[in-house]
Amino acid sequence: MRIAIASDHAAVHLRAHLVESLVRQGHDVDDLGCDADARVDYPDFAAAVAGAVVTQQADRGILLCGTGIGMSIAANKIVGIRAALVHDVTTARLASEHNDANILCIGARIAGPLVAEECITAWLSTAFDPRHRARLAKIAAME
Numbered sequence: 274m275r276i277a278i279a280s281d282h283a284a285v286h287l288r289a290h291l292v293e294s295l296v297r298q299g300h301d302v303d304d305l306g307c308d309a310d311a312r313v314d315y316p317d318f319a320a321a322v323a324g325a326v327v328t329q330q331a332d333r334g335i336l337l338c339g340t341g342i343g344m345s346i347a348a349n350k351i352v353g354i355r356a357a358l359v360h361d362v363t364t365a366r367l368a369s370e371h372n373d374a375n376i377l378c379i380g381a382r383i384a385g386p387l388v389a390e391e392c393i394t395a396w397l398s399t400a401f402d403p404r405h406r407a408r409l410a411k412i413a414a415m416e
C-alpha cells in the first residue's frame with residue numbers, strides 16, 4: 274500500500290519508528306516530514322498528507338503529533354478526508370470497519386511505539402463494512 278506519513282516535532286521519533294516498520298512490511302512509504310530539529314505547525318503537515326490522499330498519490334495517510342488531536346482536527350477540514358484519532362487497537366480496527374478512515378492519527382505523547390504499530394496494522398488489515406455506507410454518505414453531504 275502507498276502510505277503518506279508526517280508528524281510535527283512532538284512525534285519525530287515515533288514517525289521514524291513507524292516508517293521503518295511500514296517499509297519492513299513492504300509498504301511504499303512517502304515520508305513528508307517534519308525535520309527532526311525544527312518546531313513546526315501541525316496543520317501544514319496535516320494538509321500535506323491529506324492532499325496526498327485526496328489526490329490519490331497515497332492510498333492512506335498517517336499523522337502524528339503530541340496528542341493526535343491537532344492533526345485530526347486539521348486533516349478533517351479537507352474534503353474527502355476521514356481522519357480518525359485512535360489510542361488502541363479496537364478504535365483503530367473500528368476506524369476502518371465503521372468509518373472507512375483514510376487517515377489515522379496517533380498521539381506520540383499518548384501511545385507508545387508498539388501500540389502505535391499495532392493500531393496501524395489493525396487499521397490497514399480491516400475491511401470497511403458496507404452496512405455503514407449510508408452514514409458516510411451523510412457525512413460527505415455535509416461537505
Ligand code: RB5
Pocket residue numbers: 281283315338339340341342343344
Ligand atoms: C505541539 O506542542 C502540540 O501542540 C502538538 O503536537 C499536538 O499535540 C496538537 O494537537
